Amino acid sequence: MVPTPPNQITPNIEAFIARWTAREGGAERANYAMFLTELCTLIGVGHPDPSGNKTEFNDYVFERHVKFKLPDGNTLDGRIDLYKKGSFVLEAKQSRQKGGKKELKDATSAPNQQDDKRGRRTADRGWDVLMLNARRQAEDYAKALPPEHGWPPFLLVCDVGHCIEVFADFTGQGKNYAQFPDRNGFRIFLEDLHKADVRERLAHIWTDPHSLDPTRKAAKVTREIAERLAEVTKSLEKRKYPAEDVALFLMRCLFTMFAEDVKLLPENSFTGLLTECEKNPKALLPLLGELWKAMDKGGFSTSIHEDVKIFNGNLFANAKVVPLDREEIGELKAAASKDWREVEPAIFGALLEQALDPKERQRLGAHYTPRAYVERLVVATIMEPLRADWAQVMATAERLKSESGNEAAAKVVRKFHETLCATRVLDPACGTGNFLYV
Numbered sequence: 001m002v003p004t005p006p007n008q009i010t011p012n013i014e015a016f017i018a019r020w021t022a023r024e025g026g027a028e029r030a031n032y033a034m035f036l037t038e039l040c041t042l043i044g045v046g047h048p049d050p051s052g053n054k055t056e057f058n059d060y061v062f063e064r065h066v067k068f069k070l071p072d073g074n075t076l077d078g079r080i081d082l083y084k085k086g087s088f089v090l091e092a093k094q095s096r097q098k099g100g101k102k103e104l105k106d107a108t109s110a111p112n113q114q115d116d117k118r119g120r121r122t123a124d125r126g127w128d129v130l131m132l133n134a135r136r137q138a139e140d141y142a143k144a145l146p147p148e149h150g151w152p153p154f155l156l157v158c159d160v161g162h163c164i165e166v167f168a169d170f171t172g173q174g175k176n177y178a179q180f181p182d183r184n185g186f187r188i189f190l191e192d193l194h195k196a197d198v199r200e201r202l203a204h205i206w207t208d209p210h211s212l213d214p215t216r217k218a219a220k221v222t223r224e225i226a227e228r229l230a231e232v233t234k235s236l237e238k239r240k241y242p243a244e245d246v247a248l249f250l251m252r253c254l255f256t257m258f259a260e261d262v263k264l265l266p267e268n269s270f271t272g273l274l275t276e277c278e279k280n281p282k283a284l285l286p287l288l289g290e291l292w293k294a295m296d297k298g299g300f301s302t303s304i305h306e307d308v309k310i311f312n313g314n315l316f317a318n319a320k321v322v323p324l325d326r327e328e329i330g331e332l333k334a335a336a337s338k339d340w341r342e343v344e345p346a347i348f349g350a351l352l353e354q355a356l357d358p359k360e361r362q363r364l365g366a367h368y369t370p371r372a373y374v375e376r377l378v379v380a381t382i383m384e385p386l387r388a389d390w391a392q393v394m395a396t397a398e399r400l401k402s403e404s405g406n407e408a409a410a411k412v413v414r415k416f417h418e419t420l421c422a423t424r425v426l427d428p429a430c431g432t433g434n435f436l437y438v
Helices: 013-021 028-043 125-144 190-194 196-207 214-238 243-261 269-279 281-297 326-336 346-355 358-364 371-404 406-422
Strands: 060-069 075-084 088-093 154-159 163-168 187-189 299-301 306-308
Touching: 013 028, 013 190, 028 075, 028 088, 028 154, 028 196, 060 125, 075 125, 088 125, 125 154, 125 163, 125 371, 187 190, 190 196, 214 243, 214 326, 243 269, 243 281, 243 326, 269 281, 269 326, 281 299, 281 306, 281 326, 371 406
Parallel strands: 088 154
Antiparallel strands: 060 075, 075 088, 154 163, 163 187, 299 306
C-alpha cells in the first residue's frame, strides 16, 4: 500500500495530539491499540488486520504470537504489541499509566524527571533506562519470529501519548539496530507529527521500510559521481596519461571534495576553485597544485585565500595535477556539487585498487572490501561485545542506584565512558549521555 501523501492527510493533528497528550490511566490494552490505530489513520496507512489461524492474518496484527526458546529446550509464549512482517516490531509502554501491564514503572516518579513546555520528557535517566529495556524486549521479540520472516528493518518503542523511538538495521542480520535517522531525530514526539516529513517517514516505515535505507541514497549519489569520473578517466586515457597518475589524481580530488563537505576545508572553497578554472582551464595546474601543497603542510593557501589544516598521510606529499580541459573540469565540478557526506566510501577503495598494478596490490594487500563485509566484521567483533559490556554496566548502575543512589550509578557509567575514550573507541569530547543507546 502506498502511504497517503502528507498534504492529503485529513485528520485533525491538533485534536489527535491533544487527545493523547491529556490521556492518563485507563485500560492499557485498549489504549495502545487505539492510539496506534488512530496514528495509522493520521499517517495515511492501513489499519492492522484481525488476527487469525492463517499465517496471512498474522503478518500485520496486534498481539502477534511468538515463542521464545529457553536454554533448557522449553518454550515460552510471548506477544508482540504490534507487528508488520518485513517492516517492524513495535513494543508499547505507557509512562503516564498507573497499575497496568504496559506501565513504565518508576518512570513518572524518577527524582530527576521533568517535562519541558512542550511535554517532552527530559533529564529523566530512569525513563531513559526503562525505554532502553523496552527496546531490548522488542529485539527479543524480533529474534523469536519465525526464520522465514527474517529480521524486520525497524524496531519501534512507543510510549503511548508521548513519543515513538525508532531503531533500524537494514542488513537483515538483526545485530546492529541503531537510532534512526540519527541520534538527534530517533525520538518522535507527538508534537513532531505536525511535520509532514515526520509523518511521511513513519508511513514509509509501515509501507516501504527499505526506501529509508540511507545506503540506497548513498549508492545513487556514488553511482552518479562514478559516472562523472568515468568520463574524465576515459578522456585522460585517450590522451595517454598513465592509469596510476589518473587514479591518484582523482583520489586527491575526491578526498578534497569530501573535506570541503565535512568542513575540513572552508565551505565552497574547492568547488569555487573549479568554477574559476572552468572559465580558465590553464589556471587549474597552479591553483590546485598550490592548494594541495598547503593541505600537505598546513597554512595559508593563496588559491582559496584561507588557512588550511594539515592533511597528513602522504596523499598530498607528491600532489601531481593532471591538466584538464573545460569539459573535464566541468565534470569534476558537477561531482563536487554532490553532498559527499552521503557518498559510499567504496569509491575511494575502488580507485585505490585501480591505481595500483596487480603485483603492488598483492604486496600491500590492497583490495577493496565491500561495505557488507566490513559491517559484518565490525558488528561481530566490535559492536556486539560493546553492547554486551554496556548491558552489564547498565545492570550494575541500576543495582547501585537502588542500593546507594544516583551518584554511585553515575560513577560506574562514567568509568565505562572513560575507558572507551582511553581506547579511542569514542571521541573523548563525547558526553556520557551518548552511551544510553550505544
